[in-house]
Amino acid sequence: MERNYLHEMLPFLTQIEKKRQEQFEIYFHSAPLWVMEALEVENIAAGTIFIHENEPADMIYFVGIGKVKATDYRVSGIAFDFMKPDNVIALGGMEVIMEQGTYKTTVQTETDCVLVKLSRAKYEKWLYSDPETFRLEAKLTCHSLLEEERRNRLYLFLQGADRLALLYVELYEKYNKNGTFYIKESRTSMADETGLCLKSVSRAIRKFSEAGLVTKNGSQLQISKEQYEGLKKIVTDKIDRR
Incomplete structure (x- = not known):
């Protein structure tokens, strides 16, 4: 996908730092036109839960502007924040790769955010028809999980x-x-x-x-x-x- 068209579809890219722009360009550079036309941009206020654990994983999200965090409430109702992605990664993509029908964590905005949305059906179609995108998403997901596991082990012993x-x-x-x-x-x-x-x-x-x-x-x-x-x-x- 040409860089100019990506910026036309996601105009907020002109407002963010170059490093994050490049992450979007790398992620979507092979996206077909029908994927680009299906992308939706949504502004979400700070403190909003937009992914609920155990609810149908029917939407994929990418963080354009702002910060989000994943929170686990399973132990006696205690909140434990364990994921704050820095790279452009498909939130909900792990569930697709694992063939899970529901989200496996709760994710909310820490700041006011601009999110890019894509339906799971279209994301799956793109992912399984484009080996390069599949490898990239698998790499990003594994890297994120590895870093979180390493971090959690450190907290366990400190x-x-x-x-x-x-x-x-x-x-x-x-x-x-x-x-x-x-x-x-x-x-x-x-x-x-x-x-x-x-x-x-x-x-x-x-x-x-x-x-x-x-x-x-x-x-x-x-x-x-x-x-x-x-x-x-x-x-x-x-x-x-x-």
Whole structure:
């Protein structure tokens, strides 16, 4: 599919960073015209659940603008956020590859988002008729699952403040700008991502602040490159311990 036509069908691409534009271009470069014409663009507000676990997996979603997260509520109703995709990946594509009729997780928007939608029927037709797209989606899905499994193993063996240190290290590595990262997530969100209670999150933040590993900047927390290195050492010391 020509780049100009893709941008014509998905005009928001002109508003996003070049790296994400290129991810869309790579994913859809072999898409036939009937796939492109079937794409729908939808604006969804922050905090909206658009995929419900165990409901029919009849729609595929791609995140154009914004952030989404997958949440597991199965253990005593406790929320645990375990997936925040950075690459352009087909949400619902795993269910197609696994031949599952229902979604296997709950996904909601963290920020206001622009999502691209494609019906499962058309996605399946495209996926199974285009080996290159099938290989790409399989690769992206396996990479995402591998990273999540690796991350979950780390959280399994880390306790308390060490879990929050790992979260800060991951966020810094992904989103720092010029060596500085401002943490905009709420303490509730941090608790959901680490499996800690709110009191434990607050104690850990106070501990890191007193140790000079984070800086309070009004209502936000700030992490410098030097502070990131200190947080990373906490994590690697625990992980590398025999």
